[in-house]
Amino acid sequence: MFEEDRPRPLLEVRGITKQFAGVQALKGVDLQVLPGEVHCVMGQNGAGKSTLIKMLSGVHQPDGGEIRWEGKEISLPGPTAALDLGIATMYQELDVVDGLSVAENIFLGHEHASGGVLHVKKANAIAHKLLKRLGHGSLSPSTEVGTLSAANKQIVSMARALSRDTKMIIMDEPSAILDSGEVANLFRVVRELTAQGIAVVYISHRLEEIRQIGDRISVIKDGRSTANGLSVTDTSRAELIRLMTGRDVENVFPDRQPIAADAPVVLDVDNVELFGHFEKVSFTVRAGEILGFAGLVGSKRSEILETIYGARRASSGKVSVNGKTLRPGSVTSAVKAGMGLSPEERKSQGLILDEPLFKNVTLSTFERFAHGGYLNERAERNAAREQIAALELRPADPDRPARTLSGGNQQKILLARWLVHGTPVLLLDEPTRGVDVGARAEIYALIRKLAAAGTAIIVVSSEIEEVLGLADNVLVIDDGKVLTQTNASDIDEHGVLDLVMKGSAA
Amino acid sequence: MSEQNTKEAEPRVNAPADHSTPKANPLQNFLRGSGGRSLGLVIALALLFVVGAITSGDRFLNLENFLTIFRYASIIGVISIGVTFVITAGGIDLSVGSVMGLATVVASLTAVQLAATQSHWILMVLVALAVGAGAGLINGLVIAYGNVVAFIATLAMLVGARGFAELISGRSTQIVTNRDFLQIMRADFLGVPILIWIFVLVAVAGWFLLNRTTFGRRTIAIGGNLEASRLAGIKVKRHLVYLYILAGVAAGIAGVMMLGRTTAGTSTHGLLYELDAIAAVVVGGTLLIGGRGTIMGTVLGVLIFSTLTNVFIQNNLDTSVQALAKGLIIVVAVLLQQRFAARGPRRAKAKPIRA
Missing domain, CATH: 3.40.50.300 (P-loop containing nucleotide triphosphate hydrolases)
Incomplete structure (x- = not known):
């Protein structure tokens, strides 16, 4: 020019x-x-x-x-x-x-x-x-x-x-x-x-x-x-x-669906606290609801999520899924009760990079496909194939090492893992980190679809826009404190930042 | 809409599937995978046989000598299979040699032998296995629940078990007097000594356990990514304890075999066996950082070392030369494996799909 x-x-x-x-x-x-x-x-x-x-x-x-x-x-x-x-x-x-x-x-x-x-x-x-x-x-x-x-x-x-x-x-x-x-x-x-x-x-x-x-x-x-x-x-x-x-992206966030008035509370977090990290938090998530955690880096959002999941042991308080109280500090108990976590660091906390895709998908469920300890890899592969098709995972090859997939598709592996498990509660920590614009929209649509199917979901993201766009309700968190709990459509990015600024000034 | 999205957004990710999917060429795939790694070991073993045949002729090339090689490999082989599991899970067990020594001492104590004579020789076997399991349990608990690094925890067991064995044996050699036990351990089945049968059984069981069961899947998953396994709901700590018990039990079995072969229990049994075992496991292709383990490789690794020893003995060569050759083999084998690995699954690393 x-x-x-x-x-x-x-x-x-x-x-x-x-x-x-x-x-x-x-x-x-x-x-x-x-x-x-x-x-x-x-x-x-x-x-x-x-x-x-x-x-x-x-x-x-x-x-x-x-x-x-x-x-x-x-x-x-x-x-x-x-x-x-x-x-x-x-x-x-x-x-x-x-x-x-x-x-x-x-x-x-x-x-x-x-x-x-x-x-x-x-x-x-x-x-x-x-x-x-x-x-x-x-x-x-x-x-x-x-x-x-x-x-x-x-x-x-x-x-x-x-x-x-x-x-x-x-x-x-x-x-x-x-x-x-x-x-x-x-x-x-x-x-x-x-x-x-x-x-x-x-x-x-x-x-x-x-x-x-x-x-x-x-x-x-x-x-x-x-x-x-x-x-x-x-x-x-x-x-x-x-x-x-190569195309126009207008609305990346899918439309919200009204949560049924009689939707049961699936996840109940009651006064959970972790000394030195965050103060008492209480909230509930109903079937079909997406709850977002909004806050800046360092606000301890992930810590709260991990504590609910049992990956960290809460100092006090209790977490229950469908009325069943979880053993504190036990991931196994949380998974058994029906909770799944897609962790913040996909590669270091979520995937076994050199193992094939299907084994990553069944990492939480391979025992179900086994008889008396004897693995049935064919059944595992089939279960993974179903999810590959449902989530449009690319490349659609269950034997490909997880390492070779793009960020968006690696994220889908983690979603697939919990879909195979059939958990009623999904905790998603930074579900779109390192995922490109096109694949993001897809993941948002998937998350919304899961909610529509009755899953209770918590989304944590450092992108406030993402939390507000995706969630039904939002917890604004700063420095281990819940500042407010509100409907996502009643607050915007400025509102969240305002709250956080005020919170840290006080 | 989303269908189109994917196609538009990630065609490059899609494309490689057609070119480099592991199924592209069965032979290539085999060579690149565990088969290829084992093939390298088979070739190395075959070369050793050729060297043996050339240098010693019929003295080397006869069934009796082959059985000697296998019998020599059997005890260290059983230990190595146990160690393979621990290493596959990303751990290490330095105590197996000592624990084996301790097992021989405890199982051949006068009181135990007396009890065995009065009841059944199997009691000695059970005692040896229990000693192995107990030591493994302690290792596992200290590592998994005490959060002590495996290297240190098992190093402590290496020193401690040896000391304990010296203490209770008074540093003397305890002769096995139970005739039934000795008879069984020295028996042949189909012309093959029982020690070799035990090795074969342990290897087959180990292969099955690692590759076909949930136990093996957990082992590989933990070695591949401990944190991911934990967050997926696998009881990582408990499994680690099981793994060290397994390694201990393998050492206990080796102890029984040792008692049978030498007819004596002593605290000096199994000296430096841990290093031979680790060498065999690593030469076999199991990754020291965990996440990939091969029983077949371990068996071949053990056989390579025992054949090497055999060839050297046949030629009346110095044990120092033998040690030197062993060292060379370890380095060359691992270098070659890294070459293979670079062309194999690791290639994905060099070929970024992500941009």
């Missing part, structure tokens, strides 16, 4: 392609990054963003197309080559070493030393300067990184990039692990970097965020570029969604 007026691009990617074991991951991706800009790369899960990042950081090599750096065609045979050129990558799973200090992490791989002896003081001094440049002079270079929050670890990761005379930093969903206050801080740091002429390639699928931080946007869909270098201010949200999904 008006690229003639712009400075020479720092990075130019033209039509790169990549194949993995017969699967075309990238079919032709272009990207142009200018010095000092925040260039957002958007795309759904599976679109090829990660593959692209790995090409640029030298982890994988493209099969075709070209990468130009400061006008010259380059090849990146390995991560060191990329670092040497000035391309740093900040992965989602932060690659800091917990046992080392901040300064040691910053200079990891290029330590200040002579004859193998480290110059600790000098390193600390330089590290301090770098941290200061990032507006975090208060972070002590000698602190052990393991004691830092995820947000501060990111800062360390960025300081490391700076220490290497970096010209471009690729950030892979940096906000995924941060709460909203920390995100604001991250943006400040990003601005700091770009003001110094460093280009930032920012990967995210949070539309709001990109509007705040991005200068230009490129969109990838199914391994192909669908938009290149669009101006953030001139592109509407609807347009971006269309570019990412």
Whole structure:
């Protein structure tokens, strides 16, 4: 469009392609990054963003197309080559070493030393300067990184990039692990970097965020570029969604259905309390009702959920399902009574990643398919197949390792697990974390369908919009206290934030 | 609407199913899976046989010698099967050798032998199994409910059981005098010594238990992801206790076999057996971090080591050279496995579906 007026691009990617074991991951991706800009790369899960990042950081090599750096065609045979050129990558799973200090992490791989002896003081001094440049002079270079929050670890990761005379930093969903206050801080740091002429390639699928931080946007869909270098201010949200999904998303949240007046109370939480975490909470959930927990990160929403489930042992209070009181601190008792949890961390708490899909689906129920301890894998597979069809799980192969599925489909495995079990109570902790826009709508529809079938559901999410859009009733929680309990349609995002702000001010 | 959504949203996720589904090519699939890993071990074993045949000729290549190899493998083999379960669940048991020694000592105590003579030789067997089960129970309780790391808990048992065995035996060797017991343990069935039959039975039972039962499923699930298993409602702690009891019982069985073979109970029985067992299990292809276990692999691993020993003895080679070769085999086997694994299920890691 008006690229003639712009400075020479720092990075130019033209039509790169990549194949993995017969699967075309990238079919032709272009990207142009200018010095000092925040260039957002958007795309759904599976679109090829990660593959692209790995090409640029030298982890994988493209099969075709070209990468130009400061006008010259380059090849990146390995991560060191990329670092040497000035391309740093900040992965989602932060690659800091917990046992080392901040300064040691910053200079990891290029330590200040002579004859193998480290110059600790000098390193600390330089590290301090770098941290200061990032507006975090208060972070002590000698602190052990393991004691830092995820947000501060990111800062360390960025300081490391700076220490290497970096010209471009690729950030892979940096906000995924941060709460909203920390995100604001991250943006400040990003601005700091770009003001110094460093280009930032920012990967995210949070539309709001990109509007705040991005200068230009490129969109990838199914391994192909669908938009290149669009101006953030001139592109509407609807347009971006269309570019990412190839269709229009209007209403992601399904319509609420009225709960029958005589719907029985299925889950009764009575004065449950966990010292040091949250104060007494009491509520009931009726058959067909979706109850949402709204609150910021750190509000102890997940802790409440886990305590109800018995994964943590309540200090006092009792939980009953269909009138049956559960043994406190016993997950087995909760599961037996008909409660299912889809945990916050899908991969580390929910799935056995290298086991096939069907065994993950039947993880809570395989004993039912056994006779006298002898497993009936065929019956298990069939039960899993039924759920695969009902939930439209892709790929529909019960023998595929869970690891190879996308976030949305992994989430469906967990739903399928409890559907096979037939639990009347479902606890869903962050059911759409790491799930892309299209698959989200599907999961929302599924959750609503389950409720319509009479399941009592609790949804916990750090996205207030999601809780309010999905739930019938809402508990607003802050710092282990229930601030209010209300109908979801009587409160909006501002209302929730207002309450939380007031709560923490008091 | 949602049908269309999925198709539009995730065709790339859909696509690989046609290309790289494990069913794509049965042979490839077999080679990539546990079959392939076992095949590597079979090849290694065959190579050892070739070396044995070349260097020792008929002295190596005869039925009597093969039975010797198997008999030599049988005791450590039974222990290794128990250890396979613990390792598959992501644990470790360093105490099996000591526990086996303790079992031989307790079962051959004068009082026990006297009681056995007055009643039935099976009493000695039961005592040995009970000692194994008891030690395993303690291991399991300390690990599962005391939250002590398995390495440390079983290390403590390794030291403690050995000490206890020395204490009650007065460091002396206790001769087994029960004729019935010795007769049974030295008997042949279909020309094959009873020790080998016990090994075969334990291996078959172990294979069935690990691959075909809810017990095995729980074991693999816990090893694959302990937290996910717990949150799915599996009684993880209880199962861990069962697993260590199982390993203890296997050590008890090995103790009975040892008593039969050596006709003596002593606290020095089973010295360093835990390391041989772990080596066999790992060489066999069971993941030390848990989540994948193979009884077949363990059996082959044990046979490789016992064949190696046999070949060395036949050639009058130094035991030090033998130890060196053992070390090399462990490293090479694990390196090869990692190669296989990288091409096998692990490949998924390198091929991100997620973007």
